[in-house]
Amino acid sequence: MPELRKDPVLGRWIIIAKERGKRPTDFIISEPASKGGFCPLCPGNEKTTPPEVLGYGGPGRLPNTPGWTLRVVPNKYPALVIEGDVNKEGEGLYDKMNGIGAHEVIIETPNHEEFFTQLPFERMQDVFLAFRDRLVDLSRDERFKYVMLFKNHGRAAGASLEHSHSQLVALPILPRMIVSELAGSLSYYKYKERCVYCDIIRQESKEQSRLVCENEHFIVITPWAPRSPFEMWLLPKQHASSYITQSHDQFQALTRIFGEAMARLEACIPNVPYNFVLHGAPLRSDPLRHYHWHFEIMPKLTNIAGFEWGSGFYINPTPPEDAARYLREVSLT
Amino acid sequence: MKKILLVDDEESIHLLYREELEEAGYEVHSALSGDEALNTLDILKPDLVILDINMPGLNGIDTLRQMKEKMPEMPVILSSAYQEFKQDLASWASDDYIVKSSDLTELLESVHRHLA
Numbered sequence: 001m002p003e004l005r006k007d008p009v010l011g012r013w014i015i016i017a018k019e020r021g022k023r024p025t026d027f028i029i030s031e032p033a034s035k036g037g038f039c040p041l042c043p044g045n046e047k048t049t050p051p052e053v054l055g056y057g058g059p060g061r062l063p064n065t066p067g068w069t070l071r072v073v074p075n076k077y078p079a080l081v082i083e084g085d086v087n088k089e090g091e092g093l094y095d096k097m098n099g100i101g102a103h104e105v106i107i108e109t110p111n112h113e114e115f116f117t118q119l120p121f122e123r124m125q126d127v128f129l130a131f132r133d134r135l136v137d138l139s140r141d142e143r144f145k146y147v148m149l150f151k152n153h154g155r156a157a158g159a160s161l162e163h164s165h166s167q168l169v170a171l172p173i174l175p176r177m178i179v180s181e182l183a184g185s186l187s188y189y190k191y192k193e194r195c196v197y198c199d200i201i202r203q204e205s206k207e208q209s210r211l212v213c214e215n216e217h218f219i220v221i222t223p224w225a226p227r228s229p230f231e232m233w234l235l236p237k238q239h240a241s242s243y244i245t246q247s248h249d250q251f252q253a254l255t256r257i258f259g260e261a262m263a264r265l266e267a268c269i270p271n272v273p274y275n276f277v278l279h280g281a282p283l284r285s286d287p288l289r290h291y292h293w294h295f296e297i298m299p300k301l302t303n304i305a306g307f308e309w310g311s312g313f314y315i316n317p318t319p320p321e322d323a324a325r326y327l328r329e330v331s332l333t
Numbered sequence: 334m335k336k337i338l339l340v341d342d343e344e345s346i347h348l349l350y351r352e353e354l355e356e357a358g359y360e361v362h363s364a365l366s367g368d369e370a371l372n373t374l375d376i377l378k379p380d381l382v383i384l385d386i387n388m389p390g391l392n393g394i395d396t397l398r399q400m401k402e403k404m405p406e407m408p409v410i411l412s413s414a415y416q417e418f419k420q421d422l423a424s425w426a427s428d429d430y431i432v433k434s435s436d437l438t439e440l441l442e443s444v445h446r447h448l449a
Contacts, residue, residue, distance in 0.1 A: 035423075038397075039423075
């Protein structure tokens with residue numbers, strides 16, 4: 001029988017269609033064909049991007065020249081603009097403000113053919129450090145309340161260019177998802193005086209049925225009420241509401257566990273399109289006892305259609321316990 | 334006289350743009366598809382391309398990538414009725430992105446700027 005499950009933070013209901021019971025081999029995804037042609041993100045084409053706001057590379061390298069291993073550049077055709085004031089105002093009962101924001105692209109590798117999951121350890125860690133560096137820099141701009149950091153991999157997951165990149169959008173408002181997470185976790189904290197995410201970590205460590213992998217600082221689980229088959233959450237074991245406060249050791253552990261989780265996912269479902277999103281506290285907020293930063297990794301394996309739009313429910317054909325077992329047991333050779 | 338290659342599957346756009354561009358002193362050549370434009374490129378060697386995105390067959394973004402592979406220094410202005418293609422990072426290979434309008438002021442300014 002199908003099962004309805006409730007997300008303990010958001011109160012969102014999910015239908016686990018157990019009888020459909022989809023296994024990794026039910027999700028066959030063909031090798032994405034490279035479109036070829038000119039790539040604006042490749043080395044040598046730096047002048048086709050706006051000037052970089054961050055670059056990692058060899059000593060003596062000048063900005064906007066080749067020799068980089070990672071670059072962060074503003075979006076050439078941004079949806080939101082960096083200059084100006086927010087100017088909140090109303091139009092009758094409707095609210096509006098100027099489209100102020102920052103939209104940046106993190107070019108994770110100079111190699112057009114190299115995927116994020118293929119990056120060697122040091123360079124994958126550079127991606128996580130670049131996320132931190134940009135968050136720190138953008139948090140100085142008081143117009144911005146939140147920075148949404150995300151990656152789209154594969155056309156089905158919204159990646160428009162195969163050259164590996166992630167993106168961030170600094171916003172003058174809190175996204176509704178984060179508002180809901182903050183409210184849900186605060187409500188839980190008021191009732192139990194504990195962080196709901198810390199409780200999730202404790203329970204998942206004990207039960208093990210949804211555990212994918214862990215190390216000294218992080219745990220990766222398939223959540224109780226996942227929206228997508230093989231959805232994973234990556235959480236720090238030590239309570240922290242902000243991503244930027246991690247130690248050097250934690251960044252190393254993050255890189256190891258993220259690399260392992262993604263390797264497991266790709267071993268289960270080769271060429272899987274996915275999104276990952278960093279969820280953290282609003283910019284410049286004091287440490288929050290009720291909120292816990294984390295990554296959510298969403299393989300793009302199902303379609304969002306009328307029922308999902310209308311109800312807010314998701315139908316997931318793979319129970320998270322099954323997904324976790326496949327992910328744990330897959331051979332990483 | 335500077336040569337402009339105008340690539341769009343809509344004949345009415347050719348009529349409108351050609352008149353304005355010729356009046357501004359440019360020599361205008363037409364292609365009705367991405368494939369036709371790519372085939373014309375080597376012979377015509379335009380000074381600038383105005384390229385529609387939403388076309389049957391090879392779309393404007395894929396045409397752009399192939400054009401820039403062949404002629405990276407040749408300015409290409411994307412001209413589309415739609416804003417959303419700006420979210421496609423491959424559009425960054427272009428030198429400008431103009432949303433189509435019956436008022437060609439913005440397009441002409443961009444053409445002048447890139448051919449100055």
